[in-house]
Amino acid sequence: MFRSSIEDIEIELFVHALKRRFGHDFSNYAPASLKRRVRLLARQFKCDHISDLASKVLHNPQLLPDVIAGLSVPVSEMFRDPPVFRALRDEVLPRLASYPEINIWQAGCAFGQEVYSLAILLKEAGLYERSHIYATDFNDVALARAQEGIFAARDAKLYSRNYQEGGGTRSLSDYYHARYEFIKMDESLKERITFANHNLVCDSVFCEAHLIICRNVLIYFNDELQDHVLKLFSDSLVRGGYLCIGNRENIQFSASATDFMAIDRQSRIYRRMPH
Amino acid sequence: MDSPRPTCIVIGASAGGIGALRILLSRMDPRLCAMIVIVSHTGSTDMRNFCDVLAEQSALPIEEACERTRPQPGHVYVAPSGYHLLFEPDGRFGFSVDSKIGFSRPSIDVLFESAAEAFGPTLAAIVLTGANSDGAAGLLRVRELGGLAIVQDPDDAEIDTMPRAALELAGADHCLDLRSMATLVNSLCGPRDESEDPLR
């Protein structure tokens, strides 16, 4: 197959440097989108070549959080793909209601839009008080923002529309305070959320989950890493626990996918089968 | 030596795109030996209806691109809404939800650039009607890596902004109306005439 070789070599060197020096392993990320982000990062750091970028981080370790933030893609929306939230509301939450305590793991929470959406869903189902949500990401910059729960006011219209289309019965503005060009999510939504750094590549299972939501994260991983993470989810979920992935994700190339049975193909909601 | 036959054709379309695509696809040889991959900005959230509309006019099978799968020659794939569609180096589809580029996700540039890197000189890229400049940078990358650049004649385009932007930044090997474009693609990627095959 055709290659544009110098840049590919430089990217390999950069990935290798991050792994050897900082223990951050991007070698099993899907190459095409990783390449785009490494290029953008080089531009952001005013490097002519990607090999300059490698040397820059190696000699300035304080830049690492910004490098991770640049390689991470914290792009999200509240109630993104509304039918999925409707399915969670109608099909999944009623079944979780039978547990005395509900553990939910949201992996790859980005700036937190999705975890606040989830908190609202749980409140409206009357399950919030006995739920515990672990919102994790490997991007500390994004996690700090997620914890603040502050979003741009210009996005509120889209979020409200999504919320309504996802079966919301109130007004989304009941859950935030608008100030100038920002909206701040209500503090009460945070009570049962724990934000934590967790790297899906190298960190292990930390809770027994009833529901795992990990949307549009596995798309950035190659087959091998996707399989590794699905195995991690399978190990974390209780028998019959639920997994929800992104709307257009495909897990057919993962051996661990056999641990999961689709209950809603459109919304990509699965149940963990008994081993 | 002649330039190699394209094995993959990427097409970018925006405003006015559905009409142009219907004309183009309706004239494609059903025995086409290349795969066709389309990014079209439509603003619709479900491209499966869009595929159905295109399929009415076309003899080629048309479906939404599916993550991680390998596209097949003679098939037409459409990028789903809300995701960038990329070619991985191994020729399979990759998706991303990276930020919109110039208000668009999927972005034509993202598809073109990744396809250029996966296919090099065996890629053909087509820029059709549209009211923005998506595709111009991607077309430049296609040409840098030896691929074939085809742009809809601005006078033939419903909205000429996108073809003009592509011509200005990248230029083109061919600048054609839709009918001539279909003829060209059929001659480049139609079934091989065995009498012309030097190996036989």
Ligand SMILES: C[S@@+](CC[C@H](N)C(=O)[O-])C[C@H]1O[C@@H](n2cnc3c(N)ncnc32)[C@H](O)[C@@H]1O
């Ligand atoms: C596109 S966002 C998904 C946001 C949200 N789930 C959604 O679908 O709207 C992808 C997130 O995955 C995170 N991510 C990428 N690689 C990761 C890893 N190895 N471990 C944990 N999180 C990771 C990124 O930091 C980013 O915040």
